[in-house]
Amino acid sequence: MNGTTTVSIVGVGGQGILLAAAVLAEAAMAEGLDVKSSEVKGMAQRGGSVLSTVRFGKRVWSPVARHAEVVIATERLEGQRALGLLAPRGALVCATTRIEPGSVLRREEVYPDDLEAQAAARGLRLVLVDADSLAREAGTVRAANVVLLGAASSVLPFAPESWALGLAAAVPAKILEVNERAFALGREAAPAQEV
Amino acid sequence: MERVLFLSGNEAIAHGALRAGVRFVCGYPGTPSTEIVETAATLEGLHAEWCVNEKVAMETAVGASLAGVRSLVTMKHVGLNVAADPFMTLSLTGVNAGLVVVTADDPGMHSSQNEQDNRTYAKFAKVPLLEPSDGQEAYDFVAEAFALSEEFDTPVLLRTTTRLSHGRGRVVPRVPVEVEPRDYERDMTKYVMVPQHARIRNRVVLERLQALRARAEVTPLNVLEAGTVDFGIIASGVAHAYAREAFPKAWFLKLGLSHPLPYDKVARLYQSVSRVAVVEELDPFLEEQVRALGLPVVGKEAIPADGELDQELVFTALEPYLSRRPPRRRRPVVPPAPRLSTPPAPAPGLPVRPPVLCPGCTHRSVYAVLRRRRLAALGDIGCYTLGALPPLLALDSCLCMGASIGMMAGFNAALGRKAAAAVIGDSTFFHSGVTPLIDAHYNESQGLVLVLDNRTTAMTGHQGHPGTGRRADGSEGPAVDIGALCEGVGVRCTTVDATDYDALDSAIADEAERPGLGVVVARAPCILMTRRTPGTVVVDPERCNLCGLCLDLGCPALVPGDRAMTVTDQCTGCGLCIEVCRRGALSYHEPEAGP
Secondary structure, rough: OOOEEEEEEEEOOOOOOOHHHHHHHHHHHOOEEEEEEOOOOOOOOOOEEEEEEEEEOOOOOOOOOOOEEEEEEEOHHHHHHHHEEEEEEEEEEOOOOOOOOHHOOOOOOOOOHHHHHHHHHOEEEEEEOHHHHEEEEEEEOHHHHHHHHHHOOOOOOOHHHHHHHHHHHHOOHHHHHHHHHHHHHEEEHHHOOOO | OOOOEEEEEHHHHHHHHHHHOOOOOEOOOOOOOOHHHHHHOOOOOOEEEEEEOOHHHHHHHHHHHHHHEEEEEEEEEEHHOOOOHHHHHHHHOOOOOOOEEEEEOOOOOOOOOOOOOOHHHHHOOOOOOOOOOOHEEEEHHHHHHHHHHHOOOEEEEEEEHHHOOOEEEOOHHHHHHOOOOOOOOHHHHHHEEHHHHHHHHHHHHHHHHHHHHHHHHOOHHHHEEEEOOOEEEEEHHHHHHHHHHHOOEEEEEEEOOEEOOOOHHHHHHHHHOOOEEOOOOOOOHHHHHHHHHOOOOOOOOOOOOOOOHHHHHHHHHHHHHHHOOOOOOOOOOOOOOOOOOOOOOOOOOOOOOOOOOOOOOOOOHHHHHHHOOEEEEEEEOOOHHHHHHOOOOOOEEEOOOOHHHHHHHHHHHHHHOOOOOEEEEHHHHHOOOOHHHHHHHHHOEEEEEEEEOOOEEEEEEEEEOOOOOOOOOOOOOOOOOOOHHHHHHHHHEEEEOOOOOOHHHHHHHHHHOOOOOEEEEOOOOOOHHHOOOOOOOEOOOOOOOOOOOOOOOOOOOEOOOOOOEEEOOOOOOOOOHHHHOOOOOOOEEEOOOOO
């Protein structure tokens, strides 16, 4: 709305959603943009659904938005849940990671397998990334969140230097290198995966 | 018929409570409220007790109401500040048997540190407010308050002021109200106020407020009294008595149920007279609402906004306005019923993903033990509140920080047996669990208090607390020992290692069987702080028949395969699933010694 871009990052508590949001916000600031973000983090480590929103543009007023131009999902089901958040012709950058919630494990509910069809039916752009494998290749499966940021960088209007500054600002120095590798692998993977 | 009594307002409330079928009265002394509990304690047929403070008194009354008996809790105006935490959320949960909160305000500050007008609490909590104006009404309104409480499933605020509480008058006793204790039925969506339940209850409250306003229009508690002059007064409580004496010929809208305000009755008064005044002590509580209807009114520009009123003051304040030209009559602009938000609909057909207790969390062990004990589990606020969600479904209530122990005391007092246990975390225990433990000991309450001591304030991100000694800047201060604290109070306390399932089971079993009050501290550091993996659990596929006993623990590390359970790499090796398996299908796999 009003020249502001909204990116929502969704996933399961403990997957590093808040860190990914921090990197994105820092990258946007490195672009010289105004940024606002919001998150609900009381349950962030307890395995529930987590949503973090980052908005950037020349002047950002509201910290929240009902719809996002880009959704980054660190888990498939959460990506599918977020389809309703996407604005028309928006992009969903989604991990192939599958984490079954308790109700599915107990066979009370069924894990959906129609993400591609649902995204296509809504006319959305879907970028599926095997984030876990790429993160392991980079050095740790915990960097899957940053792999996805790398993949999303193909659809976001930031210069590579801004992403590098964003990573350096938000990621602890001890794990910066492995996250830089993860970002690069994600960025390489994205266009090849594009439908 | 009994003879006519000459009672103070406070005595009348106590007698009115007995007549209304109240079985449990509690409070904390505070002028001008004190004599209600004092009088109740002399009456046969109800139990009255002093609590350690107003918050604990409120929670104890909530426990008794939940157990099924009508309960009354009393305090002075500033006491409701102390009890505001349970009071505000009690509006959301509603009651089982009726619950009435008496607030005794002190205009003029005869014996108080401030002069707050607690009518605002009724508006704040969206609950009905009753304001008796003399001793007879104080007596009668108690039964009215309980009827409203049960009909509308809400606590009711009954407000008195010093002149009513400590004034005396004739009281004609009425025929007692016949009430049977209600059965307690577990209803987690009503009594466990986790966000997903509270959002639903919040809408119930907003709709209830509209229904109460409709009731305020028709109840005989709100009377439009015709006068013989072209002047009307809106008043409630003792202010009505002053105004009635000052202006005997005026029209009156006398509000007994003064919140929510009956708009139509106000409009009818404006149809009958051309000048209207609101006479009220302290805040322009009614006046602001009348002005919001777009109606001209004489209020706080004439009637002092502080101190007490009396009939002379009211007369001299309003008399000049009677000779002035009346304002042009206007029709009220009644505000439309507020719109409710449209909560984001869950994506249809997709599995929900609520937060869960972590793999290896020892709270899970406590719930696994507790659910075999047939005790209502009155919960509190922290990570362990997640035990209320599927599949554990282990809690009966969650009201506010520190409510569990007081509610347990009231619940068990109402039923006369050890029917409920309290479940409270270590940080919450220090927050506000110590005072209700002292209270339960003092009042010889029965109960089992389970302190889930994971050595941190886990839910908010592992902050320190007095039990750990760890301070905000990371430095170490002296730590308070929960066991020693309990023993200092005089309550027996057993501390067990929460990772030792058998020890936990026998400690809880022992305490559940023993009479009186006992504490079990289930102690083990939060798994997120230790993340130790002594070994992992392995499944013997020959023995596992997928019975689901381990699955009922809700551990994210246990996943059913096609023919047997499987264990994911989230397993911390806590071994709780091994304990609950009846077929010996699960066992430890010790890691091999490193090179």
